[in-house]
Amino acid sequence: MSLLSVRDLSTEFQSGGRWLEAVSDVAFDLQRGEILGLVGESGCGKSTIAYSVMRLLARNARIRSGEVWLEDVNLATLDEEELQDLRGRQISMIFQDPTTALDSLFTVGHQVIETLQEHLNLDPAGARQRALELLRQLGIPAAEQRLKAYPYQFSGGMSQRIALAIAIACHPQVLIADEPTTALDVTIQAQILQLIRRLLVDEQGTGVLLITHDLGVVAQVCDRVAVMYAGKIVEFGDVHSIFSKPLHPYTQALLSSLPSKGIARGRLENIQGRVPGLADRPSGCRFHPRCPQAKAVCRERVPPLKQVSASQEVACVLYD
Amino acid sequence: MKRELTPKAKLLTATRNTYEASRSAFLGGAIICVLVLLTATVSFYSPYSPEAMDFMAPLSPPTGAHLLGTDNFGRDILTRVLYGYQISLAVALGSVGFGLVVGVSLGLLAGYFGGILDNIIMRPMDVLMAFPAIVLVVALTGFVGRDVSVMIMAVAVVYVPIFARVMRGSTLEVVNELYVEGARARGASHLRLMLRHILPNAIPPVLIQASILMGIAILLESALSFIGLGTQPPDPSLGLMLSEGRSFMQQAPWMVMVPGLAISLAVLGFNLLGNGLQELLNPAGKGR
Amino acid sequence: MSSTTNGGRPLLSAVGLSKYFSLETGLLASLRGKAATVKAVESVTLDVYAGQTVAVVGESGSGKSTLGRLLLRLLEPSAGQVLYQGADIFGMNRARLRAFRRQAQIILQDPYASLNPRMRVGRIIREPLDIYGEGSKAERQKRVHELLERVGLNRNHERAFPSELSGGQRQRVGIAAALALSPRIIIADEPTSSLDVSVQAQTLNLLSDLQRDLGLTYVFITHDLSVVQHISDRVAVMYLGKIVEEAPTETLFAEPKHPYTQVLFSAIPLPDPSRRMNWDLPKGEPPSPLNPPSGCHFHPRCPQAMSACSHTVPRFQTVGRDHGVACLLYEEGVN
Numbered sequence: 009m010s011l012l013s014v015r016d017l018s019t020e021f022q023s024g025g026r027w028l029e030a031v032s033d034v035a036f037d038l039q040r041g042e043i044l045g046l047v048g049e050s051g052c053g054k055s056t057i058a059y060s061v062m063r064l065l066a067r068n069a070r071i072r073s074g075e076v077w078l079e080d081v082n083l084a085t086l087d088e089e090e091l092q093d094l095r096g097r098q099i100s101m102i103f104q105d106p107t108t109a110l111d112s113l114f115t116v117g118h119q120v121i122e123t124l125q126e127h128l129n130l131d132p133a134g135a136r137q138r139a140l141e142l143l144r145q146l147g148i149p150a151a152e153q154r155l156k157a158y159p160y161q162f163s164g165g166m167s168q169r170i171a172l173a174i175a176i177a178c179h180p181q182v183l184i185a186d187e188p189t190t191a192l193d194v195t196i197q198a199q200i201l202q203l204i205r206r207l208l209v210d211e212q213g214t215g216v217l218l219i220t221h222d223l224g225v226v227a228q229v230c231d232r233v234a235v236m237y238a239g240k241i242v243e244f245g246d247v248h249s250i251f252s253k254p255l256h257p258y259t260q261a262l263l264s265s266l267p268s269k270g271i272a273r274g275r276l277e278n279i280q281g282r283v284p285g286l287a288d289r290p291s292g293c294r295f296h297p298r299c300p301q302a303k304a305v306c307r308e309r310v311p312p313l314k315q316v317s318a319s320q321e322v323a324c325v326l327y328d
Numbered sequence: 329m330k331r332e333l334t335p336k337a338k339l340l341t342a343t344r345n346t347y348e349a350s351r352s353a354f355l356g357g358a359i360i361c362v363l364v365l366l367t368a369t370v371s372f373y374s375p376y377s378p379e380a381m382d383f384m385a386p387l388s389p390p391t392g393a394h395l396l397g398t399d400n401f402g403r404d405i406l407t408r409v410l411y412g413y414q415i416s417l418a419v420a421l422g423s424v425g426f427g428l429v430v431g432v433s434l435g436l437l438a439g440y441f442g443g444i445l446d447n448i449i450m451r452p453m454d455v456l457m458a459f460p461a462i463v464l465v466v467a468l469t470g471f472v473g474r475d476v477s478v479m480i481m482a483v484a485v486v487y488v489p490i491f492a493r494v495m496r497g498s499t500l501e502v503v504n505e506l507y508v509e510g511a512r513a514r515g516a517s518h519l520r521l522m523l524r525h526i527l528p529n530a531i532p533p534v535l536i537q538a539s540i541l542m543g544i545a546i547l548l549e550s551a552l553s554f555i556g557l558g559t560q561p562p563d564p565s566l567g568l569m570l571s572e573g574r575s576f577m578q579q580a581p582w583m584v585m586v587p588g589l590a591i592s593l594a595v596l597g598f599n600l601l602g603n604g605l606q607e608l609l610n611p612a613g614k615g616r
Numbered sequence: 617m618s619s620t621t622n623g624g625r626p627l628l629s630a631v632g633l634s635k636y637f638s639l640e641t642g643l644l645a646s647l648r649g650k651a652a653t654v655k656a657v658e659s660v661t662l663d664v665y666a667g668q669t670v671a672v673v674g675e676s677g678s679g680k681s682t683l684g685r686l687l688l689r690l691l692e693p694s695a696g697q698v699l700y701q702g703a704d705i706f707g708m709n710r711a712r713l714r715a716f717r718r719q720a721q722i723i724l725q726d727p728y729a730s731l732n733p734r735m736r737v738g739r740i741i742r743e744p745l746d747i748y749g750e751g752s753k754a755e756r757q758k759r760v761h762e763l764l765e766r767v768g769l770n771r772n773h774e775r776a777f778p779s780e781l782s783g784g785q786r787q788r789v790g791i792a793a794a795l796a797l798s799p800r801i802i803i804a805d806e807p808t809s810s811l812d813v814s815v816q817a818q819t820l821n822l823l824s825d826l827q828r829d830l831g832l833t834y835v836f837i838t839h840d841l842s843v844v845q846h847i848s849d850r851v852a853v854m855y856l857g858k859i860v861e862e863a864p865t866e867t868l869f870a871e872p873k874h875p876y877t878q879v880l881f882s883a884i885p886l887p888d889p890s891r892r893m894n895w896d897l898p899k900g901e902p903p904s905p906l907n908p909p910s911g912c913h914f915h916p917r918c919p920q921a922m923s924a925c926s927h928t929v930p931r932f933q934t935v936g937r938d939h940g941v942a943c944l945l946y947e948e949g950v951n
Contacts, residue, residue, distance in 0.1 A: 194880065229885075
């Protein structure tokens with residue numbers, strides 16, 4: 009059984025009295041001990057999925073339909089109290105801006121220890137011991153002193169480590185990471201990704217849903233990847249298959265627009281036009297107005313995600 | 329940064345707040361507009377002069393002839409309130425206008441150039457700020473004389489440092505914006521940077537402040553007149569009317585209630601406008 | 617690919633350029649008798665030849681943006697010179713500085729923050745023309761239309777406010793404004809780092825088209841090595857205020873010499889799952905520029921550090937054709 013199973017999830021936002029769909033009928037499974045990447049450009053709905061799963065949507069957003077199964081519990085219909093109990097203990101989240109998770113008025117130690125006490129019923133001394141252990145595991149030097157420091161005294165990379173420490177303090181089964189390294193320097197990014205991969209996934213068997221716009225990050229750490237465009241998953245599968253043989257024209261275009269594809273200078277491939285806004289998503293396949301291989305049928309027919317090989321699914325009429 | 333849900337969510341929430349805020353700003357603006365219109369044209373439609381005494385009807389309660397009653401000299405209270413507003417609004421507009429022009433210029437210069445100029449400008453402002461407003465105004469009016477223009481200047485003196493301080497703070501934020509640096513790189517002069525790039529982006533908090541200080545100016549004028557340092561009888565002034573009405577509170581409560589409510593209404597109008605503007609002009613609604 | 621040996625003098629060069637910021641000013645600091653200084657840029661020497669693109673690469677705190685601002689005299693240096701066609705821009709009077717600013721422009725990083733939110737696009741692009749009193753009103757208007765078209769926007773965008781445009785479109789407006797005065801050199805500070813990949817590709821293509829058509833010279837400040845590889849002729853790598861390595865792009869990517877450059881390369885997440893990084897990562901984080909390590913600034917994180925590195929400041933020296941590096945590994949007589 010999958011750890012986390014998202015079924016036909018649709019999430020919408022209210023804008024000027026209308027409800028606009030940000031995520032449409034998205035479905036995927038997350039297994040124990042894997043990193044699943046959700047990749048796409050700004051506005052594709054990848055973060056909305058994360059917030060829907062955590063049920064942390066803003067007041068003007070709601071899950072319209074769908075189920076989010078964390079093992080045998082449907083998070084989409086759970087009441088707030090039970091949900092609060094699961095968050096942090098079973099399912100955790102880290103954000104692009106690590107300071108979101110840290111309260112600037114309290115020392116880092118206070119916050120880590122408080123989380124531990126609350127969720128694991130530890131006594132203060134035990135919680136402190138565990139906190140020190142965690143910080144050391146996450147490669148934070150001089151953990152003893154760091155516990156006494158305030159969040160503003162930390163660099164971005166250090167804050168993200170602390171946020172990660174709080175997020176994984178109770179050994180959650182699922183970690184959702186929303187652009188966790190986007191604001192960090194490459195060398196620090198590599199360190200954080202390594203922690204997630206080695207410590208969390210390989211050693212502890214956590215399932216990680218990694219949301220990113222960076223295809224490089226996906227290629228380096230993910231096992232499987234879902235490529236999103238305008239609120240839908242257009243391609244899904246094993247990361248090796250997708251990077252070596254992208255099937256959907258959008259995935260192909262995205263990969264070939266990367267500047268590092270070869271040493272030669274020259275023109276980069278790019279996709280004509282721009283990502284449509286929530287209010288003006290096209291009919292049929294949402295990529296068709298920008299697709300170099302679009303046919304007449306693409307305007308009308310919404311292609312479903314179809315299994316085309318053992319390791320790859322794609323939503324495109326070309327593979328019907 | 330601007331990725332995904334959070335900013336989008338904020339933007340959408342902002343629209344809703346914007347709607348409520350614009351309602352408040354609209355209501356406040358409407359109150360003020362109606363008051364200004366009524367007072368500016370009062371001499372055309374009012375059957376009474378503010379000083380005309382009707383000895384047949386002193387202390388008359390509200391009637392068909394005197395909609396809001398008369399005072400102890402039989403003067404029509406509604407007429408006097410409307411004329412009283414003229415002075416209140418003149419003091420409010422005059423003092424805020426003067427305070428804005430001087431305060432904004434000083435704050436802009438201090439924030440933009442910083443350093444020594446900042447100290448030269450802001451230290452005297454701090455000294456002025458240290459005096460309680462009412463004491464400063466009382467001292468000034470007592471010293472120079474009791475006249476509307478003196479009152480305007482006195483309140484303006486209180487307001488200049490407030491505007492200067494808000495403008496300076498706002499300028500300090502805007503001056504570090506990338507677009508200011510960009511304009512500098514394109515060769516823009518100090519004057520252009522200040523007037524074209526910084527002023528329009530730094531002024532919103534000052535305008536909010538201005539709206540609220542208008543209300544306070546009306547209160548200040550009333551208070552001064554109430555204690556006899558502002559408008560002198562027989563000129564109509566809301567504060568003066570309150571003071572005069574005190575002795576007749578038992579027999580003619582409308583003599584204090586009407587000017588009292590009139591003051592509240594004007595202050596409410598400016599505060600609603602100020603609060604609405606604050607919501608509308610704050611960074612979230614600025615439409616990033 | 618042009619190189620430093622192409623004769624002639626550079627269009628723009630930094631000579632021993634330094635910028636120190638003092639952090640604490642005021643009474644308290646002077647009482648304590650020490651003002652903490654950050655050496656944001658330290659003795660940087662860099663030549664930029666006409667028609668070339670030179671990339672300045674570094675992580676946050678490396679001083680790369682400060683260097684960019686010094687090159688345009690948006691900041692005054694603590695020491696050193698910036699020569700534009702041989703003349704020191706810091707010695708220029710107002711008139712000559714104005715003339716220099718016409719020829720050297722900047723494109724700023726964040727297209728969300730770099731456009732005045734209360735100006736319409738047309739006015740933003742026209743402003744440089746207004747400043748320099750260029751042509752008649754009608755001519756300026758015509759030029760604005762030309763520029764809009766040049767960067768791939770149209771006349772409908774002229775009346776829009778920046779908030780009505782997408783990130784990519786805003787960056788185009790920034791580029792149009794930088795082009796308005798037909799400059800010779802453009803300093804681009806992270807011009808694509810906040811854009812999505814497909815928009816980044818469009819923007820990079822636009823920049824290289826402009827370079828080809830207008831003979832522009834670029835100084836490209838970035839943290840993104842994949843962009844560097846695509847767009848630049850030469851690369852200078854900065855770490856904590858100093859240039860640690862400089863070489864033609866191909867040389868640098870083929871054989872990076874400085875351990876920091878090597879580490880930087882190994883940390884780039886390549887979009888290729890079959891070439892996963894070996895996680896041989898540098899230790900720790902970049903130290904605070906407030907209190908940089910002695911000797912070679914990189915030695916506490918360097919996988920190849922020797923005992924001498926902690927006290928000897930490496931000299932910048934040539935190790936190959938046009939290839940310079942500041943590392944004791946390549947200094948004779950030290951190891």
